[in-house]
Amino acid sequence: MIRAARSCDAPAWCGNQHRVSLLEISVAAGESGPLLSLSGEADVTTAAELSEALTAQLAGGTRHLRVDLSGLRFADSSAIRALVLAGRTLKQRGGALELANPQPVVARALSLLGVDQAITIRGGASAGTDPER
Numbered sequence: 001m002i003r004a005a006r007s008c009d010a011p012a013w014c015g016n017q018h019r020v021s022l023l024e025i026s027v028a029a030g031e032s033g034p035l036l037s038l039s040g041e042a043d044v045t046t047a048a049e050l051s052e053a054l055t056a057q058l059a060g061g062t063r064h065l066r067v068d069l070s071g072l073r074f075a076d077s078s079a080i081r082a083l084v085l086a087g088r089t090l091k092q093r094g095g096a097l098e099l100a101n102p103q104p105v106v107a108r109a110l111s112l113l114g115v116d117q118a119i120t121i122r123g124g125a126s127a128g129t130d131p132e133r
Helices: 047-059 077-092 104-112
Strands: 023-029 034-042 064-075 096-100 120-122
Touching: 023 047, 034 047, 047 064, 047 077, 064 077, 064 104, 077 096
Parallel strands: 034 064, 064 096, 096 120
Antiparallel strands: 023 034
């Protein structure tokens, strides 16, 4: 499991500055390739960690990558950009990126940005449905 958060046993007393990350990334073997599971919130402050995790999988030569978004409560454009770039790389290799089980807010963002037109999104909330209705 990759954790973007870094801490010590007693952060209030150690004197070091600590950055708290709201994104947790785990990697497991999937049926047709690696499975990345994201939980928490992915934004400009965590986009580099997400990009590094995706790049590590791409560097291994994978052609099919599934990203489980069921635990992801929020994703901004910088995080979505990292996913789109990984999808483009996989497509150039003859493979594919699949996004799975997005929560309604994330599904809506993916739809508004047109990601659902370029990358397969399975399960979860309907991307075209307004969660506020």
